[in-house]
Amino acid sequence: MLRMLIVLMALAAAIPAQAQDWPTRPMTMIVPFAAGGAVDVLARALGARTAEILGQQIIIENVAGAGGMTGANRVARAAPDGYIFVLGSVGTHAQNQTLYKTPAYDAQKDFEPVALVSELPLLLVAKRDLPASDLQEFIAYAKANDGKLQFGSAGVGSAVHLGCVLFNAAAGIKATHIPYRGGGPAMQDLVAGRIDYTCNIITSALPNIKGNQIKALANLAPKRTPLLPELRTSQEQGLDNFDATTWNMVLLPKGTPAPIVQKLNAAVGQALDTPATKERLLNIGLDIPPPEKRSPEYATKFVESEIRKYEGPIKAAGIVIE
Numbered sequence: 001m002l003r004m005l006i007v008l009m010a011l012a013a014a015i016p017a018q019a020q021d022w023p024t025r026p027m028t029m030i031v032p033f034a035a036g037g038a039v040d041v042l043a044r045a046l047g048a049r050t051a052e053i054l055g056q057q058i059i060i061e062n063v064a065g066a067g068g069m070t071g072a073n074r075v076a077r078a079a080p081d082g083y084i085f086v087l088g089s090v091g092t093h094a095q096n097q098t099l100y101k102t103p104a105y106d107a108q109k110d111f112e113p114v115a116l117v118s119e120l121p122l123l124l125v126a127k128r129d130l131p132a133s134d135l136q137e138f139i140a141y142a143k144a145n146d147g148k149l150q151f152g153s154a155g156v157g158s159a160v161h162l163g164c165v166l167f168n169a170a171a172g173i174k175a176t177h178i179p180y181r182g183g184g185p186a187m188q189d190l191v192a193g194r195i196d197y198t199c200n201i202i203t204s205a206l207p208n209i210k211g212n213q214i215k216a217l218a219n220l221a222p223k224r225t226p227l228l229p230e231l232r233t234s235q236e237q238g239l240d241n242f243d244a245t246t247w248n249m250v251l252l253p254k255g256t257p258a259p260i261v262q263k264l265n266a267a268v269g270q271a272l273d274t275p276a277t278k279e280r281l282l283n284i285g286l287d288i289p290p291p292e293k294r295s296p297e298y299a300t301k302f303v304e305s306e307i308r309k310y311e312g313p314i315k316a317a318g319i320v321i322e
Contacts, residue, residue, distance in 0.1 A: 019259035022082050026057040029250075030086045032071025034064045038203050038284050042118055042248060043087050045280050049271035054263075067157055067321070068092035069104040072251075076110035080255035082264065085114065088249045091159055094306035098314045099157050100321050107307065112261050113299030114250040115268045119287040121221030122163040122244045123231070125205050125214050126197040127190055135218040135237035138197070142173040149175040152186035152195040157321055160186070162310060163199035163244040167220060167234075169313040170242050190214055201246060202227060202285045220244035227285050247306075249299055261296055269294050 031043045043060050051058040063071030068091050075086040086092070093107040105111075124135065132138035142149050151168075153161035156179050168175055178195050180186040183204050189195050191213045198205075202225060208214045209228070218234045219225060222243050234242045250268055252261060271277055272288050281288060292298070 019082075019257040019263070022260050022263065023054055023056040025083065026059055027051075027054075027082070028059045028061055028084045030071045030075050030084065031060060031062045032064065032068035032086060032088070032092055033062065035062045038120060038201070038286060039087065039089065039248060041284055042281060042286060045277050046087075046117060046268065046271055049274050049277045050264075050267045053267040053270050066104065067096050067099070069096055069100070073104040075251065075253055076105040078253045080112070080253040080257075082252060082256055082260035085250055085252045085264070086111075087117075088251045089159075090246050090306060091157075091162075093249065093251065093303050095157070095159075095162050095310045095314070097307050098311045099162070099319060102322075107303055108300075110254050111251040112254055112256045113296055113303055114252055114261055115265050115294045115296065116247060116249050116289045116299050116302060117268060117272060117294070118248045118281065119221070119289060120246045120248075120285060121202050121219050121225050121287070122160070122199045122246065123202055123205050123209075123216055123228075124167065124197065124199055124218040124220055124234070125190065125209065125216050127193045127195070128213065128215055129193060130196055130215065132217065133215075134232070135234055135239065138217050139171045139173060142171070142175065147174040147176065149173075149196040150178050151175050152178045152180055152189055152198045154183035154186055155179050155181065156319065158183075159246045160198060160200055162314065162319075163220065163246070164197075165313050165317050165319065166244050166310065167199055167242070169316060170239060187214075199244060206285070221287075223287075225285065225287070226282065243309075249303070251299075265294070265296055 029047050033039055047058040047060050072086050072092045075084055078084045097103050097107050132141045151164050190198055209216045216231050218237055219231045220234050
């Protein structure tokens, strides 16, 4: 009995020592989506600078599938030693918990949130000839044409789809969802006037807005974006407390020692505050959260609140992926 107690005490003492020395070898950041796009740029910019700060290489590995759950699940089942973490999203760690009939993991119980690292606003954009010039006119028009409007998305369960589901529920409007095989075809049909509106990420919508091919009616995030500073938010236009923002977060496997969580958090925060990294992310439309929104404690509460936010509208719309 005494021998077992000594062994347990030795193991307990070894954990802080290992955490203090961490990292002593390369780490892996899982990006649970295919390469390309804003998330991939974020991963590589953040990973490169964080690696410099920690003094060890961070390997970026794209593991797509099941709405991001394939890659995230790999991290959920990994050893909690700090050498593998995931760049999660609103999809992988909020929406999918309700969207999928049987999620691959529990977003709250299987991960140690490290830091919220980016926010990307969704925009309410409509075809050019839609008779509305702002949010309130759009809502009035949609209600007058109850159930007749069509909104497009990058597919069932995509951030664009669920952003519109959230918006429709908050605005009290009914519309028909037209899913596409990706955001590109959906935007092409919006430009052509074959669908009425969509709730797209700013990076996808901006070229067509600048080209006057579609009209931007509202920024669905709580604050304006520097890329379209003149576009008012939905809250400014009377949709109180509404927020449809996509986001990314660094998460470790559950049970990762607190000193490792804190050390990675500090390195990620320092990386985000590096002028070159900040400029690169802002140029592609990503907002960097302020320091008070980057703590592990904030990230933990944020995941819980985002799961709750999407749960009601997804269930009310009857959206389920088997």
